Amino acid sequence: MKKSVPVLLLLLVGYISNLSAQKFTISGYISDAETGEMLIGANAYDFQTKGGTVSNTYGFYAMTLAPDSVYLSISYVGYQPKTFALNLTKDIILDIQLSPSISLETVEVVASATGESIEEQTQMSTVSIPILQIKKLPAFFGETDILKALQLLPGVQSGGEGQSGLYVRGGSPDQNLILLDGVPVYNASHLFGFFSVFNADAIRDVNLIKGGFPARYGGRLSSVLDINMKEGNMKEFKGSGSIGVIASKLTLEGPIIKDKTAFIVSARRTYIDILARPIIKAGFNSNGGSGVAGYYFYDMNAKVNHKFSEKDRLYLSFYSGRDKFYLQSEDKFQQDTYLQEVGFGWGNLTGAMRYNRVWGKRLFSNTTLTYSKYNFNTNAKEEDTYQSQGETITDGFSVNYDSGIRDIAAKIDFDFVPNQNHFIRYGGSFINHRFDPGTFDVSFKDVDEDFNALFGQEVVDANEFAFYAEDDVEIGARLKINGGLHFSGFALQNGKTFTSLQPRIGLRYLMPGQTAIKASFATMQQYVQFLTNENLSLPTDLWLPTTDRVLPQTSWQVALGVAKTFRDQYEISIETYYKKMDNVISYSEGASFISFNDWQDNVTQGEGEAYGAEFLIRKTQGKFTGWIGYTLNWTWRRFDEINFGEKYPYKYDRRHDISVVGIYDFNDHINVSATWVFGSGNAYTLGEAVYSGYFPTGVGENSYLSGFFTQYFQERNNERAPAYHRFDIGVNFTKQKRWWKRTWAFGAYNLYNRNNPFFLYLDTVSSGNGQRTALKQVSIFPVIPYVNWSFEF
Amino acid sequence: MKQLLFIFFALFAFAGCNGDFFDSEIELPTPEHDPVLAISGFITSTDQDFIAVKVTRTYGLFEERPYDDRIFDATVELFEDDNLLYTFDTIDFQEANYYQLLQEPFGGFGKNYELRVSHPDLGTATAKQTMLQPVPLSEITFNPIASNDFSGTDGEFKIVLNDPPNEENFYELVAQKVCTYTYIDYYGNEITEEYPETIYFDMDMTSNPNITQGYNYEAILLSDKNFDGQTFTFRPKFYTCGGHLDQETTFTVYWRTVTKDYFNYSKSLFDTEMAQNNPFAEPVSLYTNVDGGVGGFCMRSELVYEVE
Numbered sequence A: 001m002k003k004s005v006p007v008l009l010l011l012l013v014g015y016i017s018n019l020s021a022q023k024f025t026i027s028g029y030i031s032d033a034e035t036g037e038m039l040i041g042a043n044a045y046d047f048q049t050k051g052g053t054v055s056n057t058y059g060f061y062a063m064t065l066a067p068d069s070v071y072l073s074i075s076y077v078g079y080q081p082k083t084f085a086l087n088l089t090k091d092i093i094l095d096i097q098l099s100p101s102i103s104l105e106t107v108e109v110v111a112s113a114t115g116e117s118i119e120e121q122t123q124m125s126t127v128s129i130p131i132l133q134i135k136k137l138p139a140f141f142g143e144t145d146i147l148k149a150l151q152l153l154p155g156v157q158s159g160g161e162g163q164s165g166l167y168v169r170g171g172s173p174d175q176n177l178i179l180l181d182g183v184p185v186y187n188a189s190h191l192f193g194f195f196s197v198f199n200a201d202a203i204r205d206v207n208l209i210k211g212g213f214p215a216r217y218g219g220r221l222s223s224v225l226d227i228n229m230k231e232g233n234m235k236e237f238k239g240s241g242s243i244g245v246i247a248s249k250l251t252l253e254g255p256i257i258k259d260k261t262a263f264i265v266s267a268r269r270t271y272i273d274i275l276a277r278p279i280i281k282a283g284f285n286s287n288g289g290s291g292v293a294g295y296y297f298y299d300m301n302a303k304v305n306h307k308f309s310e311k312d313r314l315y316l317s318f319y320s321g322r323d324k325f326y327l328q329s330e331d332k333f334q335q336d337t338y339l340q341e342v343g344f345g346w347g348n349l350t351g352a353m354r355y356n357r358v359w360g361k362r363l364f365s366n367t368t369l370t371y372s373k374y375n376f377n378t379n380a381k382e383e384d385t386y387q388s389q390g391e392t393i394t395d396g397f398s399v400n401y402d403s404g405i406r407d408i409a410a411k412i413d414f415d416f417v418p419n420q421n422h423f424i425r426y427g428g429s430f431i432n433h434r435f436d437p438g439t440f441d442v443s444f445k446d447v448d449e450d451f452n453a454l455f456g457q458e459v460v461d462a463n464e465f466a467f468y469a470e471d472d473v474e475i476g477a478r479l480k481i482n483g484g485l486h487f488s489g490f491a492l493q494n495g496k497t498f499t500s501l502q503p504r505i506g507l508r509y510l511m512p513g514q515t516a517i518k519a520s521f522a523t524m525q526q527y528v529q530f531l532t533n534e535n536l537s538l539p540t541d542l543w544l545p546t547t548d549r550v551l552p553q554t555s556w557q558v559a560l561g562v563a564k565t566f567r568d569q570y571e572i573s574i575e576t577y578y579k580k581m582d583n584v585i586s587y588s589e590g591a592s593f594i595s596f597n598d599w600q601d602n603v604t605q606g607e608g609e610a611y612g613a614e615f616l617i618r619k620t621q622g623k624f625t626g627w628i629g630y631t632l633n634w635t636w637r638r639f640d641e642i643n644f645g646e647k648y649p650y651k652y653d654r655r656h657d658i659s660v661v662g663i664y665d666f667n668d669h670i671n672v673s674a675t676w677v678f679g680s681g682n683a684y685t686l687g688e689a690v691y692s693g694y695f696p697t698g699v700g701e702n703s704y705l706s707g708f709f710t711q712y713f714q715e716r717n718n719e720r721a722p723a724y725h726r727f728d729i730g731v732n733f734t735k736q737k738r739w740w741k742r743t744w745a746f747g748a749y750n751l752y753n754r755n756n757p758f759f760l761y762l763d764t765v766s767s768g769n770g771q772r773t774a775l776k777q778v779s780i781f782p783v784i785p786y787v788n789w790s791f792e793f
Numbered sequence B: 001m002k003q004l005l006f007i008f009f010a011l012f013a014f015a016g017c018n019g020d021f022f023d024s025e026i027e028l029p030t031p032e033h034d035p036v037l038a039i040s041g042f043i044t045s046t047d048q049d050f051i052a053v054k055v056t057r058t059y060g061l062f063e064e065r066p067y068d069d070r071i072f073d074a075t076v077e078l079f080e081d082d083n084l085l086y087t088f089d090t091i092d093f094q095e096a097n098y099y100q101l102l103q104e105p106f107g108g109f110g111k112n113y114e115l116r117v118s119h120p121d122l123g124t125a126t127a128k129q130t131m132l133q134p135v136p137l138s139e140i141t142f143n144p145i146a147s148n149d150f151s152g153t154d155g156e157f158k159i160v161l162n163d164p165p166n167e168e169n170f171y172e173l174v175a176q177k178v179c180t181y182t183y184i185d186y187y188g189n190e191i192t193e194e195y196p197e198t199i200y201f202d203m204d205m206t207s208n209p210n211i212t213q214g215y216n217y218e219a220i221l222l223s224d225k226n227f228d229g230q231t232f233t234f235r236p237k238f239y240t241c242g243g244h245l246d247q248e249t250t251f252t253v254y255w256r257t258v259t260k261d262y263f264n265y266s267k268s269l270f271d272t273e274m275a276q277n278n279p280f281a282e283p284v285s286l287y288t289n290v291d292g293g294v295g296g297f298c299m300r301s302e303l304v305y306e307v308e
Helices: A004-020 A131-136 A146-150 A272-286 B002-017 B260-276
Strands: A024-032 A043-046 A051-054 A060-065 A068-075 A082-088 A096-098 A156-158 A166-168 A176-180 A203-209 A223-229 A238-243 A247-257 A261-270 A290-307 A312-333 A336-359 A363-388 A391-416 A422-445 A450-456 A460-475 A479-491 A497-511 A515-526 A528-531 A542-545 A553-566 A570-587 A603-619 A624-639 A656-665 A670-679 A689-697 A704-712 A724-736 A741-749 A759-767 A770-779 A784-792 B024-027 B037-044 B050-057 B075-080 B083-087 B098-101 B112-119 B123-130 B137-144 B155-162 B170-184 B190-198 B220-223 B231-234 B237-239 B251-258 B293-307
Touching (some): A024 A068, A024 A082, A043 A060, A051 A060, A068 A096, A131 A146, A131 A203, A146 A203, A166 A223, A272 A290, A391 A542, A528 A570, A689 B293, A704 B260, B037 B123, B050 B075, B050 B112, B123 B293, B137 B251, B155 B170, B260 B293
Parallel strands (some): A176 A223, B037 B293
Antiparallel strands (some): A024 A060, A043 A051, A156 A166, A203 A223, A261 A290, A290 A312, A312 A336, A336 A363, A363 A391, A391 A422, A422 A450, A422 A460, A460 A479, A479 A497, A497 A515, A515 A553, A570 A603, A603 A624, A656 A670, A670 A724, A689 A704, A724 A741, A741 A784, A770 B024, B050 B098, B075 B112, B112 B123, B137 B155, B155 B237, B170 B220, B170 B251, B251 B293
């Protein structure tokens, strides 16, 4: 062991010196010439060495090459490429601005967010849809929804009718790390999951990783959804907005100091409560009282970025979103006044400060401080004011309930590009979590005494930390490997610390004929637990820490696939995967989220398993773009304390998932889009039969059998709900005015009015002279037309 | 453009005319069910004058079922170590429809039993059990609890058990207390009557993960999963009919060593009943140890302690 340490050090020194010897670096930022927005994943390629790289999340790129003449091409989908001939005799800073393509044929590109073609990328199991294309797709109630668009891709499923939660390769929604500008968002849904919290007008790009996770990501088992907000236009003041069926939006962006400081502010709010207020007021008044009631949600995104120098940039971003239901009423009877207030609300608040610095030519750093908070609050209050013996007396009670999670985090990431064959990333992070499992504040007031009490579960602090290092290595012209290690830990208040070393590797081998074979292996560990009832995204769902009793969830996943681009516009990829999960969490049999027990008593931990194949064929250029995706999937769960320890199909074990998406651009003014989705029915548990289940109670002579008609089933999730399918259509009419541009969007969700299952239940119905039990399906969204008017200036 | 707009608004109007626009229900086809025998049979080693078995059948969830689902044309037999011990007679009790009188306590410690129920249409259902040797308590004492205790309980037992090592053991605890009831009769006389009443244990499982709730609400169920082979002490608190307790109070404590099937069936029957009353509850897998049917055939060996 002692001898091996110097040998390893020697090898490491040799490796590093080999990386950077006798070479010069071209580096800089690649941005949009019209807006100044950085381009993520733009492709930099040297024809001489046939090597290349892509720009990172901040638009930074670096290529280290041997001294020679360089013929450099910079390209990005939807932009006119630029080429440069350089004689490389020293390090060069080359900031490049690309102009959007004018030709429709090249603008309408649906390639992945990175500029590399799919066979060039080492990363597999990644999906993305450009925001411009998401906006063209038919939208639920006319509200463009990023998460619902991602559900149209293979390997990503929705939970149920209208739900925006993502179920990725047999995982549950809590196993997705959702990052908005690098900040975790804990509840990504509005209105019980029917809408996501992301306002598409404020979003620049979306990238979802389903497997083969690079070492820089960690903390969740199933996916990483990396969403970046727009940075703001550096060149000129711009605005956009829309008025829809349920919500309106407004976005403003522009330079504060041209080419140096820019801002963007975007806000969205629903207004059903405002429109319905007169009707609701009239309803209260007709009963002799007064009152208001309503529901709304809003989002607000804001970002400022400032360029201190060519090497230093600062980004400040902020997001706040909230749902709120409220009811206030007042009734008067002679001299008595009865006041009632009920409300509940939930929302996220996130903030991030990111500082980019270029160190020399090859090293880029990003330092981030973040704050993220999700909380749920409900309150109820009643007051009765009356006259008694000449005095005014007020009796009543109030209850407040609060729960949530708060993170304060710091992280630093480095990108180091020693030469065109290596792209090294390393860094670390620290998160202080504060979990609030729920506290009640109860107070009573009457003529005799006042009572006030605070009770519930204790707030828990925990610290999570991680370090990582990865290298994207190109070995020859055909083989590319991304290998890395992710080390993470979770320290509890009682001093106990859980740690995990997670190896990650992904490789791509380019076969003759430019067909790529890809493989990946990744292990993940998750320290935050999510307590949910699986059926709906409820605001009462709780984020909770790993504890001595509830252990961290772990997984490993292996994937194998092929990818190829045909005729520069058709992409085909096929991937197979196997994922094994341990310590996944579930409510115990008979438990529910309505419980006053310690949450740890209501849950059990077990295993999960998912395997399947995903097929995607995509047309990325031309007037007609779109894709067909198909997922074949099996997902299982096994818990010692559920289903007698036997494995059973997961609720979202859907054998087949199909999505067909098409967009046709007739010209610059009109485009039509359509989507058709099909999913096998969700698994659910249905009692197979009933019988009188009896058991002895009492003792001695008083012992007797007592019981009831009980349902039984042989296996959990033994039945399948009807299959889900629907057809959506949308059409956008755009007209360029003198100073601005407007778009009318029309469409319909579920055009052929399919009764898709929202939930199933057992009902008692009349039958002849008696009654019988019936299985009923409730559907909530028939054909829903929508209209949306939007503008840009 | 105008035509498109017209179609769109016509579509909207058409959709809005539906009274159940956002909430429609349809009835789904229901699966077929093949009925099987359902058995409830329980044997205690000590205190029974007879063994009772209830035999019914299963009904499809969507089938109409009669109020009285008992079956009287079955053959019910009990085998002891593969030898026929009893063939049960029928009896018209709602709780049980087959019985066998016993001349003395059942006993049978360490022996294997099989309950076999045969029916001409529903086939044969069997279940096997072993009557376990009872595991005695090392110590049991009673302590009253001050009336100002926050839990509101009246008393507690201190119970010490030497659990046999290297085997799964399950236990059940039930206790009774003699309650007094005083009233004034028609003639103005003060009358005091005594009657035994089961006490109710505080089922705060958070404070003791070894105890659980079974279908018998008056009992505590225990598993030795966490204390196998160890000396285990626990202090179950309880509520009584009288409220106030003193040192002269006498309790009869029934300490049972139960089979794993007994434990599982009792627990899952309780969880099933709770879940059926809670629409948000997770489904419960109802345990059965009956081959060819459903239900439970379970045994318990009992020791009785008088505690003052």
